[in-house]
Amino acid sequence: LTGPLPRLTVIGTGYLGATHAICMAVLGYEVLGVDVDPDKIARLAAGDVPFFEPGLPEKLREALDYGRLRFTTDFDEAAAFGDVHFICVGTPQLAGSHAADLRYVESAFTELAKRIDRRALLVGKSTVPIGTAARLTTIVQEVSPAGTDLELAWNPEFLREGFAVEDTLRPDRLVFGVASDYAERALRDAFAPIIAEGTPVVVADTATAELVKVAANSFLATKISYINAMAEVCEATGADVNLLAKALSFDDRIGARFLKPGLGFGGGCLPKDIRAFRHRAEELGVGAAVRFLDEVDQINLRRRARTVDLVRELAGGSLLGVRVAALGAAFKPNSDDVRDAPALDVARMLYLEGALVSVYDPEANDNAHRLYPDLEYADTLGKCVRGAEVTVLLTEWEQFRRADPTLLGEIVAEKKIVDGRHALDATAYRRAGWEYRALGRPV
Ligand code: UGA
Numbered sequence: 315l316t317g318p319l320p321r322l323t324v325i326g327t328g329y330l331g332a333t334h335a336i337c338m339a340v341l342g343y344e345v346l347g348v349d350v351d352p353d354k355i356a357r358l359a360a361g362d363v364p365f366f367e368p369g370l371p372e373k374l375r376e377a378l379d380y381g382r383l384r385f386t387t388d389f390d391e392a393a394a395f396g397d398v399h400f401i402c403v404g405t406p407q408l409a410g411s412h413a414a415d416l417r418y419v420e421s422a423f424t425e426l427a428k429r430i431d432r433r434a435l436l437v438g439k440s441t442v443p444i445g446t447a448a449r450l451t452t453i454v455q456e457v458s459p460a461g462t463d464l465e466l467a468w469n470p471e472f473l474r475e476g477f478a479v480e481d482t483l484r485p486d487r488l489v490f491g492v493a494s495d496y497a498e499r500a501l502r503d504a505f506a507p508i509i510a511e512g513t514p515v516v517v518a519d520t521a522t523a524e525l526v527k528v529a530a531n532s533f534l535a536t537k538i539s540y541i542n543a544m545a546e547v548c549e550a551t552g553a554d555v556n557l558l559a560k561a562l563s564f565d566d567r568i569g570a571r572f573l574k575p576g577l578g579f580g581g582g583c584l585p586k587d588i589r590a591f592r593h594r595a596e597e598l599g600v601g602a603a604v605r606f607l608d609e610v611d612q613i614n615l616r617r618r619a620r621t622v623d624l625v626r627e628l629a630g631g632s633l634l635g636v637r638v639a640a641l642g643a644a645f646k647p648n649s650d651d652v653r654d655a656p657a658l659d660v661a662r663m664l665y666l667e668g669a670l671v672s673v674y675d676p677e678a679n680d681n682a683h684r685l686y687p688d689l690e691y692a693d694t695l696g697k698c699v700r701g702a703e704v705t706v707l708l709t710e711w712e713q714f715r716r717a718d719p720t721l722l723g724e725i726v727a728e729k730k731i732v733d734g735r736h737a738l739d740a741t742a743y744r745r746a747g748w749e750y751r752a753l754g755r756p757v
Contacts, residue, residue: 323396331402393429491523545754555754642709657708674698
Protein backbone atom coordinates (compact mmCIF):
# COMPACT_ATOMS: atom_id res chain seq x y z
CA LEU A 315 0.00 0.00 0.00
CA THR A 316 1.29 3.41 -0.97
CA GLY A 317 -0.75 5.48 1.50
CA PRO A 318 -3.68 5.19 3.89
CA LEU A 319 -6.51 2.84 2.90
CA PRO A 320 -8.78 4.48 0.31
CA ARG A 321 -12.33 5.22 1.42
CA LEU A 322 -14.85 3.18 -0.54
CA THR A 323 -18.40 3.87 -1.58
CA VAL A 324 -20.63 1.15 -2.94
CA ILE A 325 -23.54 2.36 -5.07
CA GLY A 326 -26.40 -0.12 -5.21
CA THR A 327 -26.94 -2.32 -2.15
CA GLY A 328 -28.64 -5.26 -3.83
CA TYR A 329 -27.13 -8.67 -3.78
CA LEU A 330 -23.75 -7.75 -5.21
CA GLY A 331 -23.35 -4.31 -3.64
CA ALA A 332 -24.43 -5.22 -0.12
CA THR A 333 -22.06 -8.17 -0.07
CA HIS A 334 -19.18 -6.10 -1.44
CA ALA A 335 -19.76 -3.23 1.01
CA ILE A 336 -20.02 -5.54 4.00
CA CYS A 337 -16.96 -7.65 3.13
CA MET A 338 -14.78 -4.61 2.39
CA ALA A 339 -15.68 -3.10 5.77
CA VAL A 340 -14.84 -6.39 7.47
CA LEU A 341 -11.46 -6.30 5.71
CA GLY A 342 -10.69 -2.92 7.28
CA TYR A 343 -11.95 -0.25 4.85
CA GLU A 344 -14.21 2.67 5.70
CA VAL A 345 -17.23 1.99 3.53
CA LEU A 346 -20.36 3.95 2.66
CA GLY A 347 -23.21 1.95 1.10
CA VAL A 348 -25.56 3.97 -1.09
CA ASP A 349 -28.97 3.14 -2.54
CA VAL A 350 -31.97 5.04 -3.85
CA ASP A 351 -34.27 2.71 -1.86
CA PRO A 352 -34.64 4.13 1.68
CA ASP A 353 -36.16 0.88 3.03
CA LYS A 354 -33.18 -1.16 1.95
CA ILE A 355 -30.81 1.39 3.47
CA ALA A 356 -32.74 1.48 6.74
CA ARG A 357 -32.74 -2.30 7.04
CA LEU A 358 -29.03 -2.62 6.30
CA ALA A 359 -28.18 0.17 8.73
CA ALA A 360 -30.18 -1.72 11.37
CA GLY A 361 -28.13 -4.86 10.76
CA ASP A 362 -30.73 -6.69 8.69
CA VAL A 363 -29.76 -8.21 5.31
CA PRO A 364 -32.83 -7.90 3.03
CA PHE A 365 -32.20 -11.24 1.24
CA PHE A 366 -31.13 -14.76 2.21
CA GLU A 367 -27.38 -15.34 2.10
CA PRO A 368 -25.66 -17.69 4.53
CA GLY A 369 -23.06 -15.95 6.70
CA LEU A 370 -23.78 -12.43 5.47
CA PRO A 371 -25.93 -11.20 8.41
CA GLU A 372 -23.09 -12.09 10.83
CA LYS A 373 -20.60 -10.17 8.66
CA LEU A 374 -22.94 -7.17 8.47
CA ARG A 375 -23.20 -6.99 12.26
CA GLU A 376 -19.43 -7.39 12.56
CA ALA A 377 -18.85 -4.49 10.13
CA LEU A 378 -21.40 -2.30 11.92
CA ASP A 379 -19.81 -3.09 15.29
CA TYR A 380 -16.41 -2.01 13.99
CA GLY A 381 -18.06 1.29 13.02
CA ARG A 382 -16.55 1.11 9.54
CA LEU A 383 -19.76 0.69 7.56
CA ARG A 384 -22.49 3.28 7.09
CA PHE A 385 -25.43 3.55 4.71
CA THR A 386 -27.07 6.51 3.01
CA THR A 387 -29.44 7.51 0.20
CA ASP A 388 -27.56 10.77 -0.28
CA PHE A 389 -25.41 11.01 -3.40
CA ASP A 390 -23.77 14.26 -2.22
CA GLU A 391 -22.48 12.43 0.81
CA ALA A 392 -21.25 9.58 -1.38
CA ALA A 393 -19.45 11.91 -3.77
CA ALA A 394 -17.68 13.66 -0.90
CA PHE A 395 -16.77 10.44 0.91
CA GLY A 396 -15.20 8.04 -1.54
CA ASP A 397 -11.77 7.76 -3.13
CA VAL A 398 -12.92 4.70 -5.01
CA HIS A 399 -16.61 4.32 -5.91
CA PHE A 400 -17.92 0.87 -6.81
CA ILE A 401 -21.06 0.86 -8.93
CA CYS A 402 -23.01 -2.34 -8.25
CA VAL A 403 -26.50 -1.60 -9.58
CA GLY A 404 -28.53 -4.14 -11.54
CA THR A 405 -28.58 -4.66 -15.31
CA PRO A 406 -31.79 -6.66 -15.82
CA GLN A 407 -33.05 -7.96 -19.15
CA LEU A 408 -34.88 -5.18 -21.01
CA ALA A 409 -38.60 -5.91 -21.29
CA GLY A 410 -39.48 -7.32 -24.70
CA SER A 411 -35.84 -7.71 -25.71
CA HIS A 412 -32.72 -9.75 -24.99
CA ALA A 413 -30.64 -6.61 -24.44
CA ALA A 414 -29.49 -5.43 -21.01
CA ASP A 415 -31.27 -2.49 -19.43
CA LEU A 416 -28.51 0.00 -18.64
CA ARG A 417 -30.56 2.82 -17.21
CA TYR A 418 -29.56 2.17 -13.56
CA VAL A 419 -25.86 1.96 -14.42
CA GLU A 420 -25.98 5.15 -16.46
CA SER A 421 -27.85 7.03 -13.79
CA ALA A 422 -25.49 5.88 -11.00
CA PHE A 423 -22.41 6.99 -12.95
CA THR A 424 -23.99 10.30 -13.95
CA GLU A 425 -25.37 11.16 -10.50
CA LEU A 426 -21.99 10.55 -8.92
CA ALA A 427 -19.83 12.12 -11.59
CA LYS A 428 -21.65 15.43 -11.57
CA ARG A 429 -21.09 15.78 -7.81
CA ILE A 430 -17.43 14.75 -7.48
CA ASP A 431 -14.94 17.62 -7.46
CA ARG A 432 -11.65 15.86 -6.74
CA ARG A 433 -9.57 12.97 -7.95
CA ALA A 434 -11.50 9.69 -7.68
CA LEU A 435 -11.99 6.41 -9.43
CA LEU A 436 -15.39 5.17 -10.56
CA VAL A 437 -15.40 1.38 -10.82
CA GLY A 438 -18.17 -0.52 -12.56
CA LYS A 439 -18.89 -3.97 -11.14
CA SER A 440 -22.23 -4.62 -12.82
CA THR A 441 -22.40 -7.07 -15.73
CA VAL A 442 -22.67 -4.95 -18.88
CA PRO A 443 -22.49 -5.25 -22.66
CA ILE A 444 -18.96 -4.91 -24.05
CA GLY A 445 -18.21 -1.27 -24.80
CA THR A 446 -20.27 0.16 -21.94
CA ALA A 447 -17.24 1.39 -19.97
CA ALA A 448 -15.94 3.28 -23.01
CA ARG A 449 -19.33 4.91 -23.52
CA LEU A 450 -19.66 5.78 -19.83
CA THR A 451 -16.20 7.36 -19.87
CA THR A 452 -17.45 9.93 -22.36
CA ILE A 453 -20.62 10.56 -20.36
CA VAL A 454 -18.66 10.93 -17.09
CA GLN A 455 -16.29 13.43 -18.69
CA GLU A 456 -19.21 15.46 -20.01
CA VAL A 457 -21.06 15.76 -16.71
CA SER A 458 -18.20 16.07 -14.21
CA PRO A 459 -17.30 19.59 -13.02
CA ALA A 460 -14.48 21.24 -15.01
CA GLY A 461 -11.00 20.34 -13.81
CA THR A 462 -12.10 17.22 -11.92
CA ASP A 463 -9.79 14.25 -12.30
CA LEU A 464 -12.29 11.41 -12.63
CA GLU A 465 -11.39 8.06 -14.09
CA LEU A 466 -13.36 4.96 -14.84
CA ALA A 467 -12.45 1.29 -14.49
CA TRP A 468 -14.23 -2.06 -14.73
CA ASN A 469 -13.91 -4.79 -12.13
CA PRO A 470 -16.30 -7.68 -12.87
CA GLU A 471 -17.63 -9.73 -10.00
CA PHE A 472 -17.77 -13.53 -10.03
CA LEU A 473 -19.49 -14.32 -6.75
CA ARG A 474 -22.07 -17.08 -6.52
CA GLU A 475 -25.25 -16.73 -4.49
CA GLY A 476 -25.05 -18.99 -1.47
CA PHE A 477 -21.25 -18.53 -1.34
CA ALA A 478 -21.18 -14.74 -1.61
CA VAL A 479 -19.04 -14.05 1.46
CA GLU A 480 -16.48 -16.72 0.66
CA ASP A 481 -16.29 -15.70 -3.01
CA THR A 482 -15.84 -12.02 -2.11
CA LEU A 483 -13.20 -12.55 0.56
CA ARG A 484 -11.36 -15.29 -1.34
CA PRO A 485 -12.07 -14.85 -5.05
CA ASP A 486 -10.45 -17.12 -7.66
CA ARG A 487 -9.09 -14.04 -9.39
CA LEU A 488 -9.46 -10.29 -9.63
CA VAL A 489 -9.89 -8.66 -13.02
CA PHE A 490 -9.06 -4.97 -13.35
CA GLY A 491 -10.11 -3.24 -16.58
CA VAL A 492 -8.18 0.03 -16.48
CA ALA A 493 -6.99 2.83 -18.73
CA SER A 494 -4.14 4.22 -16.59
CA ASP A 495 -1.55 3.39 -13.93
CA TYR A 496 -3.48 5.53 -11.45
CA ALA A 497 -6.59 3.36 -11.92
CA GLU A 498 -4.59 0.16 -11.48
CA ARG A 499 -2.90 1.50 -8.34
CA ALA A 500 -6.20 2.65 -6.85
CA LEU A 501 -7.75 -0.78 -7.47
CA ARG A 502 -4.74 -2.56 -6.00
CA ASP A 503 -5.14 -0.39 -2.89
CA ALA A 504 -8.88 -1.10 -2.80
CA PHE A 505 -8.22 -4.88 -2.78
CA ALA A 506 -4.90 -4.90 -0.90
CA PRO A 507 -5.80 -7.50 1.77
CA ILE A 508 -7.19 -9.89 -0.84
CA ILE A 509 -4.20 -9.50 -3.13
CA ALA A 510 -1.90 -10.04 -0.14
CA GLU A 511 -3.49 -13.50 0.25
CA GLY A 512 -2.09 -14.45 -3.15
CA THR A 513 -5.22 -13.91 -5.29
CA PRO A 514 -4.13 -13.58 -8.93
CA VAL A 515 -4.82 -10.23 -10.58
CA VAL A 516 -5.40 -9.88 -14.32
CA VAL A 517 -4.92 -6.30 -15.47
CA ALA A 518 -6.58 -5.57 -18.80
CA ASP A 519 -8.36 -2.92 -20.83
CA THR A 520 -11.99 -2.26 -19.95
CA ALA A 521 -13.43 -4.13 -22.97
CA THR A 522 -11.56 -7.29 -21.99
CA ALA A 523 -12.70 -6.94 -18.37
CA GLU A 524 -16.32 -6.62 -19.50
CA LEU A 525 -15.91 -9.61 -21.79
CA VAL A 526 -14.32 -11.83 -19.11
CA LYS A 527 -17.53 -11.68 -17.13
CA VAL A 528 -19.93 -12.67 -19.89
CA ALA A 529 -17.47 -15.17 -21.35
CA ALA A 530 -17.19 -16.90 -17.96
CA ASN A 531 -20.95 -17.09 -17.44
CA SER A 532 -21.46 -18.26 -21.04
CA PHE A 533 -18.92 -21.01 -20.52
CA LEU A 534 -20.63 -22.17 -17.34
CA ALA A 535 -24.06 -22.11 -19.00
CA THR A 536 -22.67 -24.02 -21.97
CA LYS A 537 -21.16 -26.67 -19.74
CA ILE A 538 -24.51 -27.23 -18.00
CA SER A 539 -26.40 -27.35 -21.30
CA TYR A 540 -23.80 -29.71 -22.72
CA ILE A 541 -24.49 -32.37 -20.12
CA ASN A 542 -28.23 -31.69 -20.39
CA ALA A 543 -28.02 -32.20 -24.16
CA MET A 544 -26.37 -35.54 -23.42
CA ALA A 545 -29.30 -36.26 -21.09
CA GLU A 546 -31.63 -35.86 -24.07
CA VAL A 547 -29.56 -38.38 -26.00
CA CYS A 548 -29.63 -40.68 -22.97
CA GLU A 549 -33.41 -40.50 -22.88
CA ALA A 550 -33.57 -41.68 -26.48
CA THR A 551 -31.11 -44.53 -25.97
CA GLY A 552 -31.70 -45.87 -22.47
CA ALA A 553 -28.28 -44.62 -21.33
CA ASP A 554 -27.79 -43.05 -17.90
CA VAL A 555 -26.62 -39.41 -17.85
CA ASN A 556 -25.48 -39.62 -14.24
CA LEU A 557 -23.02 -42.38 -15.01
CA LEU A 558 -22.02 -40.57 -18.19
CA ALA A 559 -21.26 -37.36 -16.24
CA LYS A 560 -19.32 -39.33 -13.65
CA ALA A 561 -17.20 -41.03 -16.29
CA LEU A 562 -16.55 -37.75 -18.12
CA SER A 563 -15.62 -35.93 -14.93
CA PHE A 564 -12.59 -38.11 -14.22
CA ASP A 565 -10.93 -36.53 -17.23
CA ASP A 566 -9.48 -33.52 -15.48
CA ARG A 567 -9.58 -31.51 -18.69
CA ILE A 568 -13.37 -31.77 -18.36
CA GLY A 569 -13.79 -31.86 -14.57
CA ALA A 570 -16.84 -32.52 -12.45
CA ARG A 571 -17.97 -28.99 -11.67
CA PHE A 572 -20.93 -27.53 -13.57
CA LEU A 573 -21.46 -30.89 -15.19
CA LYS A 574 -24.45 -31.74 -13.07
CA PRO A 575 -27.39 -32.74 -15.27
CA GLY A 576 -30.96 -31.89 -14.33
CA LEU A 577 -33.44 -29.12 -14.63
CA GLY A 578 -30.80 -26.67 -15.82
CA PHE A 579 -29.70 -23.17 -14.98
CA GLY A 580 -31.69 -20.16 -13.85
CA GLY A 581 -31.22 -17.15 -11.61
CA GLY A 582 -30.57 -13.49 -12.15
CA CYS A 583 -27.34 -14.00 -14.09
CA LEU A 584 -26.70 -16.96 -16.39
CA PRO A 585 -29.91 -16.80 -18.48
CA LYS A 586 -29.96 -13.03 -18.94
CA ASP A 587 -26.20 -12.79 -19.46
CA ILE A 588 -26.08 -15.26 -22.34
CA ARG A 589 -29.01 -13.51 -24.02
CA ALA A 590 -27.50 -10.05 -23.59
CA PHE A 591 -24.13 -11.31 -24.86
CA ARG A 592 -25.79 -12.84 -27.90
CA HIS A 593 -27.61 -9.56 -28.55
CA ARG A 594 -24.45 -7.46 -28.13
CA ALA A 595 -22.42 -9.76 -30.41
CA GLU A 596 -25.05 -9.30 -33.10
CA GLU A 597 -24.76 -5.50 -32.74
CA LEU A 598 -20.98 -5.79 -33.03
CA GLY A 599 -21.30 -7.79 -36.26
CA VAL A 600 -19.98 -11.02 -34.72
CA GLY A 601 -23.32 -12.68 -34.02
CA ALA A 602 -22.19 -15.92 -35.64
CA ALA A 603 -19.42 -16.34 -33.07
CA VAL A 604 -21.88 -16.88 -30.23
CA ARG A 605 -24.94 -18.13 -32.09
CA PHE A 606 -24.47 -21.44 -30.21
CA LEU A 607 -25.69 -19.62 -27.09
CA ASP A 608 -29.20 -19.72 -28.57
CA GLU A 609 -28.89 -23.52 -28.49
CA VAL A 610 -27.54 -23.39 -24.95
CA ASP A 611 -30.66 -21.42 -23.97
CA GLN A 612 -33.02 -23.76 -25.86
CA ILE A 613 -31.50 -26.94 -24.42
CA ASN A 614 -31.89 -25.37 -20.98
CA LEU A 615 -35.56 -24.47 -21.48
CA ARG A 616 -36.36 -27.92 -22.94
CA ARG A 617 -35.34 -29.51 -19.61
CA ARG A 618 -38.22 -27.69 -17.95
CA ALA A 619 -40.72 -28.98 -20.49
CA ARG A 620 -39.28 -32.47 -20.18
CA THR A 621 -39.72 -32.39 -16.40
CA VAL A 622 -43.39 -31.55 -16.91
CA ASP A 623 -43.60 -34.51 -19.35
CA LEU A 624 -42.24 -36.87 -16.70
CA VAL A 625 -44.76 -35.67 -14.12
CA ARG A 626 -47.57 -36.04 -16.66
CA GLU A 627 -46.42 -39.55 -17.57
CA LEU A 628 -46.37 -40.58 -13.91
CA ALA A 629 -49.84 -39.06 -13.50
CA GLY A 630 -51.10 -41.38 -16.25
CA GLY A 631 -51.18 -39.00 -19.22
CA SER A 632 -53.06 -35.97 -17.96
CA LEU A 633 -52.37 -33.38 -15.26
CA LEU A 634 -55.92 -32.15 -15.00
CA GLY A 635 -56.93 -32.14 -11.33
CA VAL A 636 -53.81 -34.06 -10.29
CA ARG A 637 -52.36 -33.09 -6.91
CA VAL A 638 -48.66 -32.36 -7.41
CA ALA A 639 -46.19 -31.53 -4.62
CA ALA A 640 -43.45 -29.26 -5.96
CA LEU A 641 -40.36 -29.34 -3.75
CA GLY A 642 -38.39 -26.13 -4.22
CA ALA A 643 -38.94 -22.75 -5.86
CA ALA A 644 -35.53 -21.04 -5.63
CA PHE A 645 -33.23 -21.25 -8.67
CA LYS A 646 -30.79 -23.22 -6.54
CA PRO A 647 -30.44 -24.30 -2.91
CA ASN A 648 -29.18 -21.90 -0.20
CA SER A 649 -30.87 -19.01 -1.95
CA ASP A 650 -34.27 -17.34 -1.79
CA ASP A 651 -33.85 -16.01 -5.32
CA VAL A 652 -36.65 -16.96 -7.72
CA ARG A 653 -35.55 -14.88 -10.71
CA ASP A 654 -35.84 -17.10 -13.79
CA ALA A 655 -36.03 -20.10 -11.46
CA PRO A 656 -36.47 -23.38 -13.35
CA ALA A 657 -38.29 -24.76 -10.28
CA LEU A 658 -40.96 -22.11 -10.23
CA ASP A 659 -41.30 -22.22 -13.99
CA VAL A 660 -42.04 -25.95 -13.86
CA ALA A 661 -44.56 -25.41 -11.03
CA ARG A 662 -46.26 -22.77 -13.14
CA MET A 663 -46.33 -25.02 -16.24
CA LEU A 664 -47.88 -27.84 -14.20
CA TYR A 665 -50.49 -25.41 -12.87
CA LEU A 666 -51.30 -24.18 -16.38
CA GLU A 667 -51.95 -27.79 -17.42
CA GLY A 668 -54.55 -28.08 -14.68
CA ALA A 669 -52.56 -29.70 -11.88
CA LEU A 670 -53.31 -28.71 -8.28
CA VAL A 671 -49.81 -27.63 -7.35
CA SER A 672 -48.54 -27.21 -3.81
CA VAL A 673 -45.12 -25.56 -3.58
CA TYR A 674 -42.71 -25.67 -0.66
CA ASP A 675 -39.32 -24.01 -0.48
CA PRO A 676 -37.44 -23.61 2.82
CA GLU A 677 -36.52 -19.97 2.03
CA ALA A 678 -38.12 -18.79 -1.20
CA ASN A 679 -41.87 -19.22 -0.53
CA ASP A 680 -42.44 -15.48 0.01
CA ASN A 681 -40.58 -14.37 -3.11
CA ALA A 682 -42.27 -17.11 -5.12
CA HIS A 683 -45.67 -16.12 -3.83
CA ARG A 684 -45.11 -12.51 -4.89
CA LEU A 685 -44.22 -13.66 -8.41
CA TYR A 686 -46.91 -16.34 -8.83
CA PRO A 687 -49.69 -15.72 -6.31
CA ASP A 688 -51.94 -18.28 -8.05
CA LEU A 689 -49.92 -21.26 -6.90
CA GLU A 690 -50.56 -22.78 -3.50
CA TYR A 691 -47.73 -22.55 -0.98
CA ALA A 692 -47.21 -24.91 1.95
CA ASP A 693 -45.14 -23.85 4.93
CA THR A 694 -43.65 -27.26 5.66
CA LEU A 695 -42.46 -30.21 3.60
CA GLY A 696 -45.04 -32.43 5.31
CA LYS A 697 -47.95 -30.17 4.40
CA CYS A 698 -46.69 -29.87 0.85
CA VAL A 699 -46.57 -33.59 0.13
CA ARG A 700 -49.67 -34.58 2.09
CA GLY A 701 -52.07 -36.25 -0.33
CA ALA A 702 -49.83 -35.70 -3.37
CA GLU A 703 -50.39 -37.96 -6.34
CA VAL A 704 -47.03 -37.03 -7.85
CA THR A 705 -44.08 -35.39 -6.08
CA VAL A 706 -41.44 -33.51 -8.05
CA LEU A 707 -38.11 -32.34 -6.67
CA LEU A 708 -37.14 -29.05 -8.32
CA THR A 709 -34.48 -27.46 -6.07
CA GLU A 710 -31.98 -29.73 -4.33
CA TRP A 711 -32.18 -28.37 -0.77
CA GLU A 712 -30.43 -30.50 1.83
CA GLN A 713 -33.78 -30.96 3.62
CA PHE A 714 -35.18 -32.74 0.56
CA ARG A 715 -32.08 -34.87 0.05
CA ARG A 716 -32.26 -36.04 3.66
CA ALA A 717 -35.99 -36.81 3.66
CA ASP A 718 -36.77 -40.44 4.45
CA PRO A 719 -38.54 -42.11 1.49
CA THR A 720 -40.43 -44.46 3.81
CA LEU A 721 -41.81 -41.63 5.97
CA LEU A 722 -42.62 -39.51 2.92
CA GLY A 723 -44.36 -42.52 1.41
CA GLU A 724 -46.75 -42.61 4.37
CA ILE A 725 -47.90 -39.02 3.77
CA VAL A 726 -48.37 -38.92 -0.01
CA ALA A 727 -51.40 -40.38 -1.77
CA GLU A 728 -49.25 -42.11 -4.37
CA LYS A 729 -45.57 -42.98 -4.23
CA LYS A 730 -44.53 -41.38 -7.49
CA ILE A 731 -41.59 -39.02 -7.69
CA VAL A 732 -39.72 -37.11 -10.37
CA ASP A 733 -36.21 -36.11 -9.32
CA GLY A 734 -35.52 -32.98 -11.38
CA ARG A 735 -32.06 -32.49 -9.86
CA HIS A 736 -30.59 -35.99 -9.51
CA ALA A 737 -30.51 -35.27 -5.82
CA LEU A 738 -32.21 -38.33 -4.37
CA ASP A 739 -31.07 -41.91 -3.85
CA ALA A 740 -33.01 -43.71 -6.58
CA THR A 741 -32.35 -47.14 -5.08
CA ALA A 742 -33.61 -46.10 -1.63
CA TYR A 743 -36.78 -44.65 -3.13
CA ARG A 744 -37.45 -47.70 -5.28
CA ARG A 745 -36.82 -49.98 -2.33
CA ALA A 746 -39.40 -47.98 -0.34
CA GLY A 747 -41.93 -48.68 -3.07
CA TRP A 748 -41.72 -45.46 -5.05
CA GLU A 749 -41.97 -45.12 -8.77
CA TYR A 750 -38.87 -42.96 -9.33
CA ARG A 751 -38.11 -41.04 -12.52
CA ALA A 752 -35.27 -38.68 -13.34
CA LEU A 753 -34.23 -36.72 -16.41
CA GLY A 754 -31.78 -38.64 -18.59
CA ARG A 755 -31.99 -41.87 -16.65
CA PRO A 756 -33.61 -45.16 -17.61
CA VAL A 757 -36.86 -46.14 -15.90
C1 UGA B 1 -23.39 -17.43 -11.45
C2 UGA B 1 -21.89 -17.74 -11.61
O1 UGA B 1 -21.62 -19.06 -11.15
C3 UGA B 1 -21.05 -16.73 -10.80
O2 UGA B 1 -19.67 -16.99 -11.02
C4 UGA B 1 -21.41 -15.33 -11.27
O3 UGA B 1 -20.71 -14.35 -10.54
C5 UGA B 1 -22.90 -15.09 -11.07
O4 UGA B 1 -23.64 -16.06 -11.84
C6 UGA B 1 -23.20 -13.70 -11.57
O5 UGA B 1 -23.07 -13.46 -12.76
O6 UGA B 1 -23.47 -12.83 -10.73
P1 UGA B 1 -25.18 -17.91 -9.53
O7 UGA B 1 -26.19 -17.30 -10.47
O8 UGA B 1 -25.18 -17.51 -8.10
O9 UGA B 1 -23.71 -17.62 -10.07
O10 UGA B 1 -25.45 -19.46 -9.56
P2 UGA B 1 -24.66 -20.77 -10.01
O11 UGA B 1 -24.15 -21.47 -8.82
O12 UGA B 1 -23.73 -20.48 -11.10
O13 UGA B 1 -25.87 -21.63 -10.57
C7 UGA B 1 -26.60 -21.18 -11.71
C8 UGA B 1 -27.64 -22.19 -12.10
O14 UGA B 1 -27.06 -23.31 -12.73
C9 UGA B 1 -28.50 -22.74 -10.96
O15 UGA B 1 -29.85 -22.72 -11.38
C10 UGA B 1 -28.00 -24.15 -10.79
O16 UGA B 1 -29.01 -25.01 -10.32
C11 UGA B 1 -27.58 -24.51 -12.19
N1 UGA B 1 -26.53 -25.54 -12.29
C12 UGA B 1 -25.29 -25.32 -11.79
C13 UGA B 1 -26.82 -26.75 -12.90
O17 UGA B 1 -27.93 -26.99 -13.37
N2 UGA B 1 -25.82 -27.70 -13.01
C14 UGA B 1 -24.58 -27.49 -12.52
O18 UGA B 1 -23.73 -28.38 -12.67
C15 UGA B 1 -24.31 -26.27 -11.90
